[in-house]
Amino acid sequence: MPEANAHSIRSYRAVALFSGGNGMQIANPNESCSKCGMRANEAVRHCQACGFDLGPPNVRASRTAKEVAALQVRYENELEIAKKSGYSAELDAFAKLVAERSSVVVSMTAEVALQLVANEGNLYANYEQLVGGGSRVPAKFENDSHRLAVVGSLFGSYGEKLRYGVLSLTKNGLPTYGEIFCRLKPITIDTRVSFLEWNSYRFASEKKPSATDQFPPGYRADWERRSVLAAVKLGTQLQCGQTEKDWEGMLVVSDGKNRTLDDFIEAHIYEGFNVFSIEAMTAAANILRGRRTLVRAVITKFEKMQARS
Amino acid sequence: MKATYSRSTGVCVFDSSGGVPEVVYAPESKRLNPALDRHALCIADDWDVTECADIEEVLQTTCDAFYLERARALTQICLSFDDAELRKEVLHDIETDLATRVLPERLIARLLLAPLVDSEAMQELAKEALSLGFAATANSLKRVAELQPLLRRFVGYWLNLPDQLFTSFSYARRELWMRLVFSGQVPKLLEAGSSQAFSSLFSPIFFDEPSIAKRKVIVSIANELAKRLQVGDGFSSTALASYDETTEDAETHRPVSALGAHQSALSQVDAIVKAVAEGKDEWAKQIMDELVAKQAATSSGVKFAIKSLCNIAQQCAEMFRTDFERTTLEKAIDLDRSDAWTLIQFGDHLKRGGEYEHAEQVFNQVIQEPGADSLVAASALADVYAQRGHFETAIEMYKSIPDWKAIAIVRTAIADNLRRLGLFDAARKAYEELELEGLGSYRSKIGKAEIAKRLGELPLAEAIYRNVVSAERDQQDAWVYKLALAGILKQQRKLAEAFQIVESLIEEFPFLMEAKLLRAAIWGLMDRESIGLDSLPDSGKPRAYREWLQQYYRGLLLLKLGRFEDAKTRLVENLNSALLTGEERDIQRLAAAVTFLARNETSEASLVLEKVVAVSDRYVEYLWKVLQLHMAVAEHDQKRKDELLVTLKSGGVEDVYLSQAVKELERGNMEQAIRFEIKALLALAA
Numbered sequence: 003m004p005e006a007n008a009h010s011i012r013s014y015r016a017v018a019l020f021s022g023g024n025g026m027q028i029a030n031p032n033e034s035c036s037k038c039g040m041r042a043n044e045a046v047r048h049c050q051a052c053g054f055d056l057g058p059p060n061v062r063a064s065r066t067a068k069e070v071a072a073l074q075v076r077y078e079n080e081l082e083i084a085k086k087s088g089y090s091a092e093l094d095a096f097a098k099l100v101a102e103r104s105s106v107v108v109s110m111t112a113e114v115a116l117q118l119v120a121n122e123g124n125l126y127a128n129y130e131q132l133v134g135g136g137s138r139v140p141a142k143f144e145n146d147s148h149r150l151a152v153v154g155s156l157f158g159s160y161g162e163k164l165r166y167g168v169l170s171l172t173k174n175g176l177p178t179y180g181e182i183f184c185r186l187k188p189i190t191i192d193t194r195v196s197f198l199e200w201n202s203y204r205f206a207s208e209k210k211p212s213a214t215d216q217f218p219p220g221y222r223a224d225w226e227r228r229s230v231l232a233a234v235k236l237g238t239q240l241q242c243g244q245t246e247k248d249w250e251g252m253l254v255v256s257d258g259k260n261r262t263l264d265d266f267i268e269a270h271i272y273e274g275f276n277v278f279s280i281e282a283m284t285a286a287a288n289i290l291r292g293r294r295t296l297v298r299a300v301i302t303k304f305e306k307m308q309a310r311s
Numbered sequence: 312m313k314a315t316y317s318r319s320t321g322v323c324v325f326d327s328s329g330g331v332p333e334v335v336y337a338p339e340s341k342r343l344n345p346a347l348d349r350h351a352l353c354i355a356d357d358w359d360v361t362e363c364a365d366i367e368e369v370l371q372t373t374c375d376a377f378y379l380e381r382a383r384a385l386t387q388i389c390l391s392f393d394d395a396e397l398r399k400e401v402l403h404d405i406e407t408d409l410a411t412r413v414l415p416e417r418l419i420a421r422l423l424l425a426p427l428v429d430s431e432a433m434q435e436l437a438k439e440a441l442s443l444g445f446a447a448t449a450n451s452l453k454r455v456a457e458l459q460p461l462l463r464r465f466v467g468y469w470l471n472l473p474d475q476l477f478t479s480f481s482y483a484r485r486e487l488w489m490r491l492v493f494s495g496q497v498p499k500l501l502e503a504g505s506s507q508a509f510s511s512l513f514s515p516i517f518f519d520e521p522s523i524a525k526r527k528v529i530v531s532i533a534n535e536l537a538k539r540l541q542v543g544d545g546f547s548s549t550a551l552a553s554y555d556e557t558t559e560d561a562e563t564h565r566p567v568s569a570l571g572a573h574q575s576a577l578s579q580v581d582a583i584v585k586a587v588a589e590g591k592d593e594w595a596k597q598i599m600d601e602l603v604a605k606q607a608a609t610s611s612g613v614k615f616a617i618k619s620l621c622n623i624a625q626q627c628a629e630m631f632r633t634d635f636e637r638t639t640l641e642k643a644i645d646l647d648r649s650d651a652w653t654l655i656q657f658g659d660h661l662k663r664g665g666e667y668e669h670a671e672q673v674f675n676q677v678i679q680e681p682g683a684d685s686l687v688a689a690s691a692l693a694d695v696y697a698q699r700g701h702f703e704t705a706i707e708m709y710k711s712i713p714d715w716k717a718i719a720i721v722r723t724a725i726a727d728n729l730r731r732l733g734l735f736d737a738a739r740k741a742y743e744e745l746e747l748e749g750l751g752s753y754r755s756k757i758g759k760a761e762i763a764k765r766l767g768e769l770p771l772a773e774a775i776y777r778n779v780v781s782a783e784r785d786q787q788d789a790w791v792y793k794l795a796l797a798g799i800l801k802q803q804r805k806l807a808e809a810f811q812i813v814e815s816l817i818e819e820f821p822f823l824m825e826a827k828l829l830r831a832a833i834w835g836l837m838d839r840e841s842i843g844l845d846s847l848p849d850s851g852k853p854r855a856y857r858e859w860l861q862q863y864y865r866g867l868l869l870l871k872l873g874r875f876e877d878a879k880t881r882l883v884e885n886l887n888s889a890l891l892t893g894e895e896r897d898i899q900r901l902a903a904a905v906t907f908l909a910r911n912e913t914s915e916a917s918l919v920l921e922k923v924v925a926v927s928d929r930y931v932e933y934l935w936k937v938l939q940l941h942m943a944v945a946e947h948d949q950k951r952k953d954e955l956l957v958t959l960k961s962g963g964v965e966d967v968y969l970s971q972a973v974k975e976l977e978r979g980n981m982e983q984a985i986r987f988e989i990k991a992l993l994a995l996a997a
Contacts, residue, residue, distance in 0.1 A: 113377070303388040
């Protein structure tokens, strides 16, 4: 049985290689436009020759043959080790659990979450006509150098488009980044999210110290292969007799104080999300007394909105 | 230095001395590591750019924006909570922010993002905040609710501006709107008293626009909006289709009886007036267009359409919505340019709005026509002179009417102007002669009551008004007399009866603004100023005759609540712009002086009091002297104090508030004195 399940994980890799989730068309791994055949710029979403939607660049980067193959090799090594050590059933169950139950959780301060739940048009008449549904930023800001500098060099020019979260089996995320955890609906992100085995700060320091260094393959995955990435990362920590509860705690590790000690699989979501992308909103533990009302208010409002929709 | 900041995260980014971008969480002045803290920087849609002198200013700007956004969003979500305990906690948080970090004016401006779907809910939340003791929050929310009708009207005009006005912008209508909202100037724009005031507020908001061509377009937008706000310009029916309102079912075209048509027209007139009262001007115009189209479909129906429009205009005037009154009258004139009654009503509108030359022109046009209308027009023309304070000219005008001595209303009008001139004996004689000749009327009786009132003989004035009210059968005239009676009762502290009268008037005429004003003043005299304020709509700066009363009562109630700055806006800043008769200007000056005295700003109070001219109303004169005594006490001018005390105690007006104010001033208790002075002012005007 463990063998059969491991095989199933291996086999859907091939299916996912040339098409995104939900039938979305994406560029083929050798990065040429599937419509006009011209070489595709790996940092942009649309083909610069014909305007065809190539798919989010972060997702494409995680789906190159080199990436997929490297991850597969690492996974097969893990399988071997697990088999020899006698916990291959756990590895299989763990991967299956991640494939079925995990999603992305974004941590945010109560103020950011407050903006998400408060900026809805239902309160105001004429709201959409006056402010529109998109960005409220004047166009002149789009190329501001400061913000580009903040988003870092790890992902090149599309870095500014990424939003960050963690892969989680529960509703919990990283308490070091805010009191509120937002678990996203898979359907709203599965075609535009990719995953990195560690947090990008640590990854950049240890594996890609400079912008010119090649991104080492085998550490990234798309939505379909997130369970493989999780299995590769945590395989050595699995033991016989562990429960789902144990695994939930292993996927996101944080002491709630020191961000440098956080350990997680980092999710990169291409472009933003709004309150309707959120499946569940929960509060972190041990919220400071002065912040409790704000947190409670935000979650209450979210739950009201959810009940209405 | 240039910096970028986020309203929702409180993070700002700027160049450090080494040229490396510095990222700081402003509320805690904590440096962030852009790479390590990338999770904290995930919101990207609310960043803005600012130019600041130094890092401290950058941090302050960021904190201001951060806390403002938090208070704004908390207020918004609080509106939807069912849990009273949670609402209380959130209101407490907002109150704390307003006390320490957020300017109430800025919160109000930010909450005017768009018209609220349910402004009642905001009003209710304001009441709840007040009952919980969160005064700053309550006042801010109430102001937001009060501004909704004006905002709704403004947004209607904004959305219906022609698209071609925006074509030269890379950012279009919605981005310009957001810049307006973030500028914090929307409340001021809504309350701009004139088109110039509006334009001078609007254009500087886009001052940083580098292109001269675009700045010119902005000026065009400002002018277009100012024009529409001022005159209530109409819009095309296609533009109206986008207006966010439920549309009524289309009328069927089957034949209807005359009575049915009449009732249908009346109900449409009611709907229009209601929409205007709520600030839903676009909706009102849409119903009005339908009504006019239906009534004017036949040649004989035009006169009914005109009557409907004049009826709407009259009700708009009563609720102080002179902009919509004008729209309606212009529409009526378009239907028939020679209809004398419409022209007279239009001339009266112009007169009340201070457009005297235009009013004279209109009345002169009607006078050329023979018949009874020209007599009314001549009287109306004389009224223009009277309103300008040119009472002698008005009298001459009346006397130029052929056979004026045989026309009772002309002679009564002459007597009225003698009264306004302060020639009480001559006026009284003129009224009595009319009565002896059998030409007396309610108006001549009222004239005598007004003389009695000014001489401080309030019981006599009250008796005359009671007599007139009980005898008057015409409903339209009756409310005018009832209001005057309520005013006299108010001045005599017969508050319960005065209140009963205004309540019954409001029930009968829901949009009668003067009754609402009187009721608010009575609440104030009953020491329930918050309720008074709640009951009083705020339609911004006075634009027409009698509208000053709205700001006057509002200002006094605010002053009673200790909201000096808000009171000052109403009582001092409107002093020069409001349309006032000489007597009314003196009353407004006294109120301005009390506002200054409440803050012990005696030199400003002195300047205002110096401008009060010799008054013919004894109550006003007495109050003027009381305020001079207040000044003398505040400035420790013992000699002046003694002189004034002698004058004040030697007789004059018997009034509880005024004599209490004098007693408190003698004791040096300025705070208590102010309370009685405010009450005297609330009791005064009507």
